[in-house]
Amino acid sequence: MAYKKFDTALIHGGISTDERTGAVNVPIYQTSTFKQDGLGKMRGYEYSRTGNPTREALEALIAELEGGYAGFAFASGLAAETAVLSLLHSGDRVLISSNVYGGTFRLLNQVFDHFNINYTISDTEDIVSFEKDITADVKAVLIESPANPLMTVTDIRAVAETAHRHGLLVIVDNTFMTPYLQKPIDLGADIVIHSATKYLGGHSDVVAGLAVVKTKYLAEKIAFIQNSTGGVLPPFDSFLLIRGIKTLAVRLDRHVANAEAAAKRLSDHPAVKSVHYPGLPTDKGYEVNKRQAKNGGAMISFELKDNYDINVFYESLKLITLAESLGGVESLVCHPSTMTHAAIPEEIRKKVGITDGLIRLSIGIEDIDDILEDLEQAIKASEVK
Numbered sequence: 302m303a304y305k306k307f308d309t310a311l312i313h314g315g316i317s318t319d320e321r322t323g324a325v326n327v328p329i330y331q332t333s334t335f336k337q338d339g340l341g342k343m344r345g346y347e348y349s350r351t352g353n354p355t356r357e358a359l360e361a362l363i364a365e366l367e368g369g370y371a372g373f374a375f376a377s378g379l380a381a382e383t384a385v386l387s388l389l390h391s392g393d394r395v396l397i398s399s400n401v402y403g404g405t406f407r408l409l410n411q412v413f414d415h416f417n418i419n420y421t422i423s424d425t426e427d428i429v430s431f432e433k434d435i436t437a438d439v440k441a442v443l444i445e446s447p448a449n450p451l452m453t454v455t456d457i458r459a460v461a462e463t464a465h466r467h468g469l470l471v472i473v474d475n476t477f478m479t480p481y482l483q484k485p486i487d488l489g490a491d492i493v494i495h496s497a498t499k500y501l502g503g504h505s506d507v508v509a510g511l512a513v514v515k516t517k518y519l520a521e522k523i524a525f526i527q528n529s530t531g532g533v534l535p536p537f538d539s540f541l542l543i544r545g546i547k548t549l550a551v552r553l554d555r556h557v558a559n560a561e562a563a564a565k566r567l568s569d570h571p572a573v574k575s576v577h578y579p580g581l582p583t584d585k586g587y588e589v590n591k592r593q594a595k596n597g598g599a600m601i602s603f604e605l606k607d608n609y610d611i612n613v614f615y616e617s618l619k620l621i622t623l624a625e626s627l628g629g630v631e632s633l634v635c636h637p638s639t640m641t642h643a644a645i646p647e648e649i650r651k652k653v654g655i656t657d658g659l660i661r662l663s664i665g666i667e668d669i670d671d672i673l674e675d676l677e678q679a680i681k682a683s684e685v686k
């Protein structure tokens with residue numbers, strides 16, 4: 302059943318109860334196979350790679366939340382991307398935003414290149430230059446907005462309109478925003494992908510990926526690829542994700558309130574050289590982001606001035622944890638050039654502005670005073686006297 306109000310759908314959307322027992326949570330169907338009542342007489346399931354009731358409940362839920370035709374759950378965000386990019390054929394090319402997730406770049410640069418599926422890094426912030434990059438072999442565009450780690454904003458509606466005029470498939474990685482803050486299918490996307498490891502899971506305890514498609518045609522294609530390539534999400538992890546998604550709205554409200562306060566504090570700070578956060582009215586992506594998303598999300602990146610030692614900064618943080626990943630309840634910090642974006646060659650990193658001084662924060666839902674105090678003391682400790 303589809304719910305009109307998003308916050309209700311988070312809790313009751315998709316298949317939210319067990320028809321047989323009335324259990325208010327979908328059970329973990331920890332089974333690889335299903336009894337058949339006779340040759341060709343299945344009860345809706347045959348083998349858990351092809352379909353599993355717990356995974357199916359999650360898939361129905363994310364389809365409803367993103368406003369798509371069907372959803373698919375994978376063992377990681379990159380498994381979801383692999384399945385979606387498997388729609389392409391040898392000789393095809395995909396345009397990607399200039400600062401996509403490092404693993405997305407690596408997948409195209411070092412795996413799909415084996416199959417002669419090519420990519421071009423395109424400045425999707427600039428629609429004129431984006432359109433110029435559409436050569437005859439381009440079949441799809443993959444964007445992130447805000448994109449990782451410089452939080453650059455792409456006008457999803459404008460890119461989708463231009464791309465569709467050229468017959469391209471529009472794929473949006475909505476990991477940083479989630480459907481609570483931004484709905485790419487409403488803005489014209491054909492496919493939404495997620496690293497559900499991040500905000501949707503929300504507790505840094507599961508690695509998972511999701512894909513949502515707009516049409517029945519794409520749903521049939523992705524269902525076939527999902528079953529054929531097999532990178533499916535297990536039942537227990539599907540359950541964890543359903544559980545995480547129930548609190549998405551309340552978690553994100555706090556994440557965003559904290560991030561807005563932290564971004565403001567950093568941008569006013571005399572030690573800070575630059576802040577990248579599309580929720581700041583001074584940010585270059587602010588206006589476009591405001592048109593297409595509820596707010597700026599909870600990811601911030603910034604640089605300290607040259608007389609601060611970032612190694613000391615990272616080592617001085619006490620509450621904010623130095624770790625890969627983002628979107629969990631706890632605040633995390635990372636160093637994009639050596640961590641999340643290390644797979645991108647140095648000259649490309651430099652070209653798109655991922656400097657060695659760039660610090661990325663995933664603002665958690667702790668008390669904001671503790672977050673600000675931790676940042677303050679680490680900045681102070683890192684000043685080179």
Ligand SMILES: *Cc1c(COP(=O)(O)O)cnc(C)c1O
Nearest residue numbers: 377378379402474476496498509
């Ligand atoms: C983490 C991440 C991915 C990859 O997802 P995994 O679940 O780690 O495989 C893809 N896109 C973005 C934006 C991410 O942050």
